[in-house]
Amino acid sequence: MKILIVEDEPSLREVMKRTLVREGYVVETAGTFAEADDKLAAYAYDCILLDIMLPDGNGLNLLERIKSEGKRENVIIISARGAMEDKVAGLDLGADDYLPKPFHMMELSARIRSVARRSQNGGQRGFTQGNVYLDPERGVVQVNGVTLELLKKEFDILSYFLQRPGHTIDKAVLAEAVWGDHVDQADDFSFVYAQIRNLRRKLEKAGATVEIRSLYNFGYKMVVLDT
Amino acid sequence: MKLIYRLAVRLCLVLLPIMALWVWLFYASMVDEINDEVDDALEDYSELIVIRMMAGQELPGLNDGSNNSYSITPVDERYVASRPMIDYRDAEVYIPEKKETEPARMLTTIFRDDAGQFYELRVSTPSFEKDDLLRTAAYWAVFLYLFLLLTVLGLTLLVFQRNLRPLYVLLRWLDDYHPGTGNRPVPNDTTIAEFRRLNVAAQEALDRSEALHEQQKQFIGNASHELQTPLAVLGARLEWLLDGPDVNERQAGEIIQMQRTLSHIVRLNRTLLLLTKIDNNQFPENSDVDIAALVREQAELCGEIYASRGLVCSPALPGSFTVRMNESLASVLVTNLVKNAYLHSEPGTRIDIRIEGRMLTVSNEGGEALDGERIFERFYQGSKKEGSTGLGLALVRAVANYYALEVGYRFENGRHVFSVTWP
Numbered sequence: 156m157k158i159l160i161v162e163d164e165p166s167l168r169e170v171m172k173r174t175l176v177r178e179g180y181v182v183e184t185a186g187t188f189a190e191a192d193d194k195l196a197a198y199a200y201d202c203i204l205l206d207i208m209l210p211d212g213n214g215l216n217l218l219e220r221i222k223s224e225g226k227r228e229n230v231i232i233i234s235a236r237g238a239m240e241d242k243v244a245g246l247d248l249g250a251d252d253y254l255p256k257p258f259h260m261m262e263l264s265a266r267i268r269s270v271a272r273r274s275q276n277g278g279q280r281g282f283t284q285g286n287v288y289l290d291p292e293r294g295v296v297q298v299n300g301v302t303l304e305l306l307k308k309e310f311d312i313l314s315y316f317l318q319r320p321g322h323t324i325d326k327a328v329l330a331e332a333v334w335g336d337h338v339d340q341a342d343d344f345s346f347v348y349a350q351i352r353n354l355r356r357k358l359e360k361a362g363a364t365v366e367i368r369s370l371y372n373f374g375y376k377m378v379v380l381d382t
Numbered sequence: 383m384k385l386i387y388r389l390a391v392r393l394c395l396v397l398l399p400i401m402a403l404w405v406w407l408f409y410a411s412m413v414d415e416i417n418d419e420v421d422d423a424l425e426d427y428s429e430l431i432v433i434r435m436m437a438g439q440e441l442p443g444l445n446d447g448s449n450n451s452y453s454i455t456p457v458d459e460r461y462v463a464s465r466p467m468i469d470y471r472d473a474e475v476y477i478p479e480k481k482e483t484e485p486a487r488m489l490t491t492i493f494r495d496d497a498g499q500f501y502e503l504r505v506s507t508p509s510f511e512k513d514d515l516l517r518t519a520a521y522w523a524v525f526l527y528l529f530l531l532l533t534v535l536g537l538t539l540l541v542f543q544r545n546l547r548p549l550y551v552l553l554r555w556l557d558d559y560h561p562g563t564g565n566r567p568v569p570n571d572t573t574i575a576e577f578r579r580l581n582v583a584a585q586e587a588l589d590r591s592e593a594l595h596e597q598q599k600q601f602i603g604n605a606s607h608e609l610q611t612p613l614a615v616l617g618a619r620l621e622w623l624l625d626g627p628d629v630n631e632r633q634a635g636e637i638i639q640m641q642r643t644l645s646h647i648v649r650l651n652r653t654l655l656l657l658t659k660i661d662n663n664q665f666p667e668n669s670d671v672d673i674a675a676l677v678r679e680q681a682e683l684c685g686e687i688y689a690s691r692g693l694v695c696s697p698a699l700p701g702s703f704t705v706r707m708n709e710s711l712a713s714v715l716v717t718n719l720v721k722n723a724y725l726h727s728e729p730g731t732r733i734d735i736r737i738e739g740r741m742l743t744v745s746n747e748g749g750e751a752l753d754g755e756r757i758f759e760r761f762y763q764g765s766k767k768e769g770s771t772g773l774g775l776a777l778v779r780a781v782a783n784y785y786a787l788e789v790g791y792r793f794e795n796g797r798h799v800f801s802v803t804w805p
Contacts, residue, residue: 164611170618177625235610257614257648260621323624325638327645334687337680337717339649340725340770341687371631373638 156271157181159200161191161217162233163209171204174260180267188212195221200228202267207234207245215244222249229270233258259328265318282317285364285379289317298361308333309354316367316377325374351375386542390535397531405523409516417487420509421470424489427452428505432493435501449477452505462492462500475506484508548572552581559588560783603658606651613648620644646771653773656714657760660780665708674703674737676716681735684724693727697735703742705804707785715781718774719744719800725770726798734797740804751793758789778802 158180162168165186172182183200185191188209195203195217203221207214218230232245235256242253251270254263272280281290288297291314296303305313311333316324326344334346355367364380431452434441442452468491475486488506495501551569559566568588570581623629624637659665681697705712723733723746731747756762758779761772778800782789788803 164615167611167615167618170615170622174618174622235607235614256610257617260618321625323634325641327642330687331645334683336649337683337721338687339646340721343690345690346686371634371638373635 156201157183157199158267159191159194159198159203159228160184161203161209161214162206163187164206171260171263175264175267178264188214188217191217192220195226195228199226202229202231202270204263204267205230205232205250207232215248218245218248218250227274229274231263231266231270233263261319261322261324261328268318282314284317284320284377287313287317287358287363287365289314298358298363301361303357303361305354305357308350309357312350312354313358316365316375320377320379323370323374323376329375385546386539389538389542393534393538394531397527397534401523401527401530405519408523409519412515412519413512416510417470420487420507421489424470424487424505424507427507428489428491428503431503431505432491436493436495449479450505450507451475451477452503455502455504457492457500457502459500461502465490465492465502467492472509472512473506475508477508485511545574548574548577548581552577552584556584599658599661602654603662606655606658609647609651613644613651617641617644617648650771650773653771653777657773657777657780660711660777660784663784665711665784668706668708670704671707671709671712672702672704673712673716673742674699674701676713677720677735677737677742680717680720684720688724691724691727691729693724693729693731693733695733695735699735699737703737703740711781711784714777715802716742718778719802722774722778722800723798741801742803743799743801745794745797745799747796748793748798749796752791752798754791754793757791775800 156179158175160168160171160175160182162171162184163186168184168186172184175182183194183198185194188211191205191209205214205218209217214232214234218232221228221230230250231252231254232242232250233254233256234242234245242255245253251273252266254266268282272282280292281288281295283289286299289295289310294310296305296310296313312329315329315332326347327338330338330341330344330347333350351367358365358367365377366380367375367377370376427450431441431454435454468489470487470489473486473488474483475488476483485508486506487509488504491503491505493501493503548571551572555566555569568581568585570578570585572578572581620637620641624634624641629637677697677699681695685693685695719742720735723735723744726748727733727746734743734745736743753762758775760776762775763770763772779789781787782802786805788801788805790801790803792799792801
């Protein structure tokens with residue numbers, strides 16, 4: 156899968172590229188509106204990560220051009236302006252997703268995966284790791300083809316892990332993703348642990364080949380067991 | 383004290399001694415004038431007696447109905463030397479016809495007959511009651527005082543109100559003014575030079591403060607925006623490190639701590655942006671929001687997150703309480719109030735949340751009263767809490783101001799009570 160990063164900040168561009176290459180993507184970068192325009196004219200991409208505020212133009216104009224030319228690229232807007240209008244305008248112009256800065260790289264790759272999944276017609280709609288399959292739209296989890304009943308929070312946690320396989324996930328970040336922004340001042344994360352424990356038990360009982368491992372007291376990582 | 387009352391009191395106080403002085407002067411000049419007249423009459427009378435006596439004619443009768451009286455006493459030379467030739471004074475004289483003593487004016491003079499004998503002549507005529515006169519004068523003075531006072535006050539009020547109208551127009555305008563709510567021009571439809579200057583000065587001061595307010599808002603907004611990209615870079619690099627193959631447990635712990643600190647900064651930044659957006663009125667879409675449902679949801683969530691503290695909370699809520707607000711702002715308001723109570727509660731205490739009428743009240747136990755004025759300020763914290771942005775209650779107030787809700791804090795029976803009232 157080929158990705159174009161349009162971002163004017165060199166440091167961010169570099170680390171984004173490095174991270175996405177490690178994820179197995181082919182990554183090109185552009186630092187200006189003109190450079191991005193040239194690359195888009197010459198090559199085709201599967202996904203474009205588009206910063207709105209570029210030194211020589213507005214990213215929204217680029218988006219407009221892409222869509223008017225009928226290109227099939229997926230576009231994810233990454234913007235420092237968290238303003239609602241930008242988000243609405245971007246999505247109205249045909250962007251597939253909107254990610255306000257600053258974001259977690261893990262979140263970005265999850266969004267890329269999700270956008271790619273949505274655009275692949277006919278393929279599986281959900282996420283698969285090992286013998287575990289999760290369909291976020293229908294709210295279904297299957298282990299080895301057998302439906303597994305999960306509670307809402309357990310489902311959300313599993314979904315989060317399945318979209319970020321192999322990543323170290325901080326408890327605090329997981330809590331914020333599942334419970335909402337307002338867990339920021341929790342004294343401990345025992346409420347996260349309680350849910351993880353139940354989820355682990357259910358997965359194990361169903362014979363899942365994935366496991367949520369605790370890492371250094373701070374976080375978790377989902378690993379696929381060798382079978 | 384209102385200016386008009388102060389003026390009234392001052393006028394009363396100033397008029398009082400002036401009127402007293404006036405009464406005294408009036409009385410004194412009156413008495414003087416009367417005495418003068420009476421003394422003239424006495425002098426004529428005494429001359430008549432002396433002339434008659436010298437001419438050997440018959441003296442006037444003592445009881446001729448005029449109440450005048452006189453006496454002639456021979457005196458020796460020594461006595462004469464010790465007395466003035468003529469002397470007027472007030473005296474009490476017994477009037478035989480009335481059989482009573484009355485105030486009188488008395489003239490004492492000395493003359494010598496042809497034989498060289500000295501005589502003292504005393505002539506007196508009943509005078510008026512000075513006490514009566516004084517009382518009457520005082521009575522009329524009080525009457526005059528009150529009359530003058532009412533007239534002066536009435537006139538002053540009338541003039542005051544007519545002429546100070548522009549001042550009250552300006553004051554009313556200032557009362558209605560809220561910083562950062564656009565520039566309604568100061569009304570300036572008066573022809574009085576001083577008030578025109580005052581209005582112009584007020585307009586200038588307000589323009590200045592509006593400009594500063596705007597600058598400050600923009601600065602916070604811009605600074606927060608500018609921080610977003612460096613924060614994203616920092617976060618991405620930390621993630622890269624953490625996911626690397628050669629990271630050991632100690633390093634991973636440090637990195638995750640850094641990430642948590644970083645997300646604190648990110649949260650702070652995001653909250654500042656939110657505050658700026660609220661100040662800039664960037665939440666136009668309103669819908670019907672059920673506050674009761676929001677509260678219930680948030681209390682449940684907090685109950686789960688802070689389960690380890692063993693707090694007791696059973697919200698007393700109606701089935702629904704619907705208000706017209708922007709949904710995300712309603713959520714900001716409710717979540718921050720409820721979260722605040724959970725955050726600042728000691729383990730095992732009770733949190734009280736209720737909606738009564740159009741008022742939402744959230745209370746939690748606390749040691750001592752907080753500064754009710756400053757508690758809603760940005761970054762004001764009674765006690766520093768790890769991970770706290772210090773902006774929660776500032777957000778509550780910003781949202782409340784946005785919708786003109788009444789937000790209050792009081793300390794009651796050892797509990798911090800926060801309330802929000804919808805109009």
